[in-house]
Amino acid sequence: MRNPATLPRDVARAPEQAQAATSEFGRELRAGLSRRMRSVSPKFFYDVEGSALFDRICDLPEYYPTRTELRILTDRAGEIAAQIGPNAEIIEFGAGSLTKVRLLLDALETPRRYVPIDISGEHLEAAAARLRADYPQLAVQPVAADYTMPLVLPAQAEGAGRRVGFFPGSTLGNFTPDEALAFLQLSARLLRGGGLLLGVDLVKDPALLHAAYNDAQGVTAAFNLNLLRRANAELQTDFDVDGFTHAAFYNAPLQRIEMHLVSRRAQTVTLDGEAFAFAEGETIHTEHSHKFTIDGLRSLAIKAGFTPAAVWTDPDRLFSVHWLQAPAAQ
Known part of the structure; x- marks a missing residue:
């Protein structure tokens, strides 16, 4: 050096x-x-x-969160779609490779638009191109940005249903407690009239x-x-x-x-x-x-302005997916 x-x-x-x-x-x-x-x-x-x-x-055998969350999303797809409703606009925070959202899109009734947000613009554009090829009727509008900062989202499409945030992977756990609260408060404002589908890892055996x-x-x-x-x-x-x-x-x-x-x-x-x-x-x-307890996450969501509704877990309670209703539209 x-x-x-x-x-x-x-x-x-x-x-x-x-x-x-x-x-x-x-x-x-x-x-x-x-x-x-x-x-x-x-x-x-x-x-x-x-x-x-x-x-x-x-894809690693030791890394349970991804496959466990995918199983929850697969097994509960109908119930999740019923909470979200038809013609939804999906806003995914920290979209990555756009793998999990495919399960959501397949379950939803006529989703209108998908807005993936991720800091890695090159990776995001490549993933968005693959998604457009597989869902030609879906408007895909990627946004390269830091989703933890104040965002200006595209204007809601004409005739669209609820604006729904999707934040899987327990990325919320990467924030400090204050940062997690701030993110949820920001999301509650962005998603007024809609809701947030949130995946979080649960407290478990340290091994x-x-x-x-x-x-x-x-x-x-x-x-x-x-x-x-x-x-x-x-x-x-x-x-x-x-x-x-x-x-x-x-x-x-x-x-x-x-x-x-x-x-x-x-x-x-x-x-x-x-x-x-x-x-x-x-x-x-x-x-x-x-890592979260279910009650702890729901309390945090209430503090941020959401109303906790349905929650889904795997049989071993390794992971959880929450439907949080955002405040009414102004």
Whole structure:
């Protein structure tokens, strides 16, 4: 790695360096590395490679959430469709590969439009193109954006039914409790007159959780470490990827999985000419995944302005899908 002491402080930055330094990823990574407890938002996992690795995670034998939620959506499709109603507009937050929404679209009566929102624009466009080919009568209007920030959605289509949010995968658990409340409050305002179909992971045996985030094939580790590769490629950082290792564990008092990147040795990383020293064993906290009880989630939804209605679980109560009614339209 470069020794930052040898870099002229007044050296002119190349255009790509200046752009990297002012990007959202660059700003947030700099802020995260400057904290005493270093961290970076999990939303930056999802470049093209990270999105592909997450798709692989979803197929792993240890990773129960995806297949369990898919089974709930399949088995309860008719009941879910009855809650949503005909001619609906579906707004999916953090759409990814658009796999789960197919089960919903197949069950719904004449859905009008589908608006997938995801931060990874290239991955989203490719997935949207595949969906258009399979559902030629459905208007598909992808939006590349950070869905945790205030959004301006497309005007509701003429003759459309309810505007319904779809937020599967227990992504809500990646937020802090305050962030989860803020997201649900934002959703309640966006979805007035409609509702939110929300999937959340449930509190369970810690051994099952540990296995899900420490798979034998090492795919989750590669997913976590890809964040450093992305930083090197996009921000011209000089992370030694082999100098960090993946760690994930269940924090029982906080009811959450934590993922970290652990420095294997003392080392220094530079971002835009600024040096960040890591001690051996020091970590970058990359993700937490809160687990919920059904009653706890319903209480949170009420606080955000929703009215909890139906809830569906698998027989082992590993996962849950909730129908939350949004406030009436103004």
